[in-house]
Amino acid sequence: MSKSVISSDQAPAAIGTYSQAIKAGNTVYMSGQIPLDPKTMELVEGFEAQTVQVFENLKAVAEAAGGSFKDVVKLNIFLTDLSHFAKVNEVMGRYFEQPYPARAAIGVAALPRGAQVEMDAILVLE
Numbered sequence: 001m002s003k004s005v006i007s008s009d010q011a012p013a014a015i016g017t018y019s020q021a022i023k024a025g026n027t028v029y030m031s032g033q034i035p036l037d038p039k040t041m042e043l044v045e046g047f048e049a050q051t052v053q054v055f056e057n058l059k060a061v062a063e064a065a066g067g068s069f070k071d072v073v074k075l076n077i078f079l080t081d082l083s084h085f086a087k088v089n090e091v092m093g094r095y096f097e098q099p100y101p102a103r104a105a106i107g108v109a110a111l112p113r114g115a116q117v118e119m120d121a122i123l124v125l126e
Contacts, residue, residue, distance in 0.1 A: 001025045010060035012036040020061045028065040028123040032078070033057040034115035047084050047116050051091045054119050059095070062123055071123040072101040078118040082107040088117070 006021035006028060007014075014020055014031070021030040035043055035050035036057070044053045062068055077088060085105055101121070111118045 006030075006061060006065040008060040008064035010038055010064070011057040012038045012041060015041075021065055023065055023125075026125045028062070028067060028071075028125065030058060030061050030065075030121045030123070032076075032118045032120040033061070034112055034118045036113070043113050043115060048087055048091065050115060050117050051084075051088055054117055055091065055095050058119060058121055062121070065123060065125070067123045067125050069095050070097070071125055072096070072121045073124050074122040075101045075103045076120050077103065077105045078108050078111060079105065080108060080111055080116050084116065 001024055003022060003024045005019045006023055008020060011020055011033065018031050021028050033054050035053035037044055037053065038057065038060070044050055059069060062071065079085065079088070082105070088105070
């Protein structure tokens with residue numbers, strides 16, 4: 001099976017020993033995105049703005065892979081405060097249509113750079 005690195009300058013650059021995404025066959029495994037503005041590499045302020053930025057970052061990587069949110073089969077959401085979950089659902093509704101991807105929402109003690117939300121995803125390209 002062929003494997004290739006996917007990257008987009010419209011999403012934050014990888015700041016460690018990982019790639020923004022790896023495509024293996026027709027499956028794309030996207031690394032976790034936190035709400036960094038790709039131009040400044042600074043965290044955006046406010047929970048809703050952070051959630052929007054994470055979706056925008058994931059969208060950019062999906063597009064670099066030749067896909068879109070319609071191709072997402074699994075989405076993992078990591079939150080430092082699960083009381084924000086209703087807001088995540090609201091924002092997610094702006095980006096996804098039915099059939100929605102499978103999803104997990106996990107409460108965590110902390111995220112990189114003090115982010116309140118992080119997400120990763122798996123896409124299957126037709």
